[in-house]
Amino acid sequence: MNSSRNLSLAFLIVALLCIPFADLAFYQVEPWDELARMGQGIIQPSFPELSILADSLIITVAFALIAVSGAAFLGLLLALVFQSRMVRIFSASIRAVHELFWGLIFMQIYGLSATTGVLAILVPFTGIFAKMFAEIIEQQSTVPYSTLSTKADRLSQYFYTKLPQAWPQMVSYTRYRFECALRSSTILGFIGLPTLGFYLETAFKQGQYDEAAGLLFSFFILIATIRWWFFTKIIPAYLLIPGYLVLAFIALPDSPAVYGSSLVQFLTQDIWPKALLNGDASASIAWYQHQLFDVALPALWDTLVLAQLALVATGLLVLLFYPWASKAFFPKQFSFMRGVGRSSLLVLRSIPEMIFAFVFLLILGPSGIPAVLALALHNAGLISYLLMRHSEQIKYRADAGKGINHYFYEVTPRIYPHFLSLLLYRWEVIIRESAILGILGITTLGFYIDSAFEDIRYDRAFFLIVISALLNIVVDSFSRRVRRNLKR
Amino acid sequence: MFRLDHYQLDNRLNDITLNINSGEKVALLGPSGGGKTSLLNALHQQCADQIAWCPQEHGLVESLSAYHNMYMGQLDQHNALYNLANLIKPLAEPKQAISELSELLGLDPQQDLWQPVSQLSGGQRQRIGIGRALFRQQENFLGDEPVSSLDPVQAQQILELILNRHKTVILALHNRQQALSNFDRIIGIKAGRIIFDSPAKELIKNKYQAGLLDSLYE
Numbered sequence: 001m002n003s004s005r006n007l008s009l010a011f012l013i014v015a016l017l018c019i020p021f022a023d024l025a026f027y028q029v030e031p032w033d034e035l036a037r038m039g040q041g042i043i044q045p046s047f048p049e050l051s052i053l054a055d056s057l058i059i060t061v062a063f064a065l066i067a068v069s070g071a072a073f074l075g076l077l078l079a080l081v082f083q084s085r086m087v088r089i090f091s092a093s094i095r096a097v098h099e100l101f102w103g104l105i106f107m108q109i110y111g112l113s114a115t116t117g118v119l120a121i122l123v124p125f126t127g128i129f130a131k132m133f134a135e136i137i138e139q140q141s142t143v144p145y146s147t148l149s150t151k152a153d154r155l156s157q158y159f160y161t162k163l164p165q166a167w168p169q170m171v172s173y174t175r176y177r178f179e180c181a182l183r184s185s186t187i188l189g190f191i192g193l194p195t196l197g198f199y200l201e202t203a204f205k206q207g208q209y210d211e212a213a214g215l216l217f218s219f220f221i222l223i224a225t226i227r228w229w230f231f232t233k234i235i236p237a238y239l240l241i242p243g244y245l246v247l248a249f250i251a252l253p254d255s256p257a258v259y260g261s262s263l264v265q266f267l268t269q270d271i272w273p274k275a276l277l278n279g280d281a282s283a284s285i286a287w288y289q290h291q292l293f294d295v296a297l298p299a300l301w302d303t304l305v306l307a308q309l310a311l312v313a314t315g316l317l318v319l320l321f322y323p324w325a326s327k328a329f330f331p332k333q334f335s336f337m338r339g340v341g342r343s344s345l346l347v348l349r350s351i352p353e354m355i356f357a358f359v360f361l362l363i364l365g366p367s368g369i370p371a372v373l374a375l376a377l378h379n380a381g382l383i384s385y386l387l388m389r390h391s392e393q394i395k396y397r398a399d400a401g402k403g404i405n406h407y408f409y410e411v412t413p414r415i416y417p418h419f420l421s422l423l424l425y426r427w428e429v430i431i432r433e434s435a436i437l438g439i440l441g442i443t444t445l446g447f448y449i450d451s452a453f454e455d456i457r458y459d460r461a462f463f464l465i466v467i468s469a470l471l472n473i474v475v476d477s478f479s480r481r482v483r484r485n486l487k488r
Numbered sequence: 489m490f491r492l493d494h495y496q497l498d499n500r501l502n503d504i505t506l507n508i509n510s511g512e513k514v515a516l517l518g519p520s521g522g523g524k525t526s527l528l529n530a531l532h533q534q535c536a537d538q539i540a541w542c543p544q545e546h547g548l549v550e551s552l553s554a555y556h557n558m559y560m561g562q563l564d565q566h567n568a569l570y571n572l573a574n575l576i577k578p579l580a581e582p583k584q585a586i587s588e589l590s591e592l593l594g595l596d597p598q599q600d601l602w603q604p605v606s607q608l609s610g611g612q613r614q615r616i617g618i619g620r621a622l623f624r625q626q627e628n629f630l631g632d633e634p635v636s637s638l639d640p641v642q643a644q645q646i647l648e649l650i651l652n653r654h655k656t657v658i659l660a661l662h663n664r665q666q667a668l669s670n671f672d673r674i675i676g677i678k679a680g681r682i683i684f685d686s687p688a689k690e691l692i693k694n695k696y697q698a699g700l701l702d703s704l705y706e
Contacts, residue, residue: 143547144560147620150537152563156571160560164551 027365041209067121075129082134095127310375317380348381546617561623
């Protein structure tokens, strides 16, 4: 408990120290007008033409499905050779770059095409699958293996013990990832791909909140009904998934002609500064120095400050949210209250941070506040849900306290270590998302990357993406170390 | 066959000197936590490849059927392609062999054999663990309380099955009677040390020796 307390205090103090450095101003002094119009939109949503809505939903699902299938397969292959340091570094670096950044990169080569949409999700997800599958396989008991003859070939041993042991967990993780991919696919609309996010952004920008609300509701329905149209038990998965995959390939949009550069030219020319290509060493150093000190480091600082505030805000919100959905606090008689709590958490965790941030930016103006709010709400929804489930698995004595006593004496102390480790897991994600929210105009790394792409300064964009990937890798290993210390 | 000389393992096994010849039927007795499992593990490591091994945790793969869990005993007898094909659709030859084996173990070859083992009871799971070890078809059998969750009649049948099919058998048991009536040699272990090592006959006949057996559990 002591190390948990110290860690929490440290996070809190660092966050407080960050406040003066963060841009937390309210630029929009009269948010109420906008809010009122949004409220009206939510009450009276309107749906776009059915063909547009259906098209964008189908493309959103198609991108996600093809990408996850490919990534799960490639990830499994990589997981088999995850002992290799090269493979680990490769997986870490492809998952350290956000889907949207991958989208921006592939867009330069493949334009606004289906290839870009699928690859943008497939590449980072492959890295994530490789790591998770390798971890799941490693966690399995070695006893079944010990009863086999050591002379049996490795492939047979693998297919009879490790793989079937790990299978249920890998399937459920892949399911979870499919939901994540649906969110990522939606968000890819923000950089112009024809998914739901594209229409959502347009509707918001034009102030057509009724239509935006209609699109958001459609997205909810898509996620909430997933167990009927996708994880159904009526048709076995080995028929359903290939069937859907074929449909997904058919549904992919036609690719417009590409005016970008070829892959080779992009990799060998575009992403390197002129000075380096000309072989001018001192000019190259000067260029990188300028990019590092004048662009990257200030952006990095903004990203970290924002992420730190978002992390602590997430933690506080979780502690506030989780009891409302838990059986530990609202037993049978209060199932209505619990239902409300649960649905709210579902809504919070299924809306991508990006969409939250977009809405808050419209209301509050371009500062750090919308970003922190967006990150905190989405992540709090997710962690509260997991924590609520955890709190229900604990057995309480019949004479345990009630209400606030129960909260402070029984439940919270017991789930606190789990809470911290979940929060540390999300830390990496929060940092990656803080960087990406820059695309909306907040001065984190994403802002500079997005504008570099817009100015066709690929060299700078590439350099900044590498910096943000390095940031992720460092935070990932740091958070792993903190988690390990926490367990001791 | 098996030989330990002043063997030491952390604080679980203490100065163990032991020699077990091929053809011996040995039972290990003693309170739980006394070192039976550690001793079996040490013996298993000596020639893991010639042993039908039946650990206490069974080592079943939950999502595979009982049939596949037993078949795993002979993975080394076939090439990878054969094994993978059998994973997708059980092949005739092993199917026949394992059906026969499962009948001897009191498992229904029509039903129990095709269920994922996660859906089977503790006693059934234990018999499947034994089934895998039997299917290895080795000369030596090492087991850690293999019949602990079976009823006395079934336990006796399966013990006999194990003893008849293997030349050398070393089992950790917690039932004294089972040990005395089925085995030639009994080794008593407590607190990581060998307390006694004597023929079963002596333990039954000799009063002093029988006292040793009682002291084991005091």
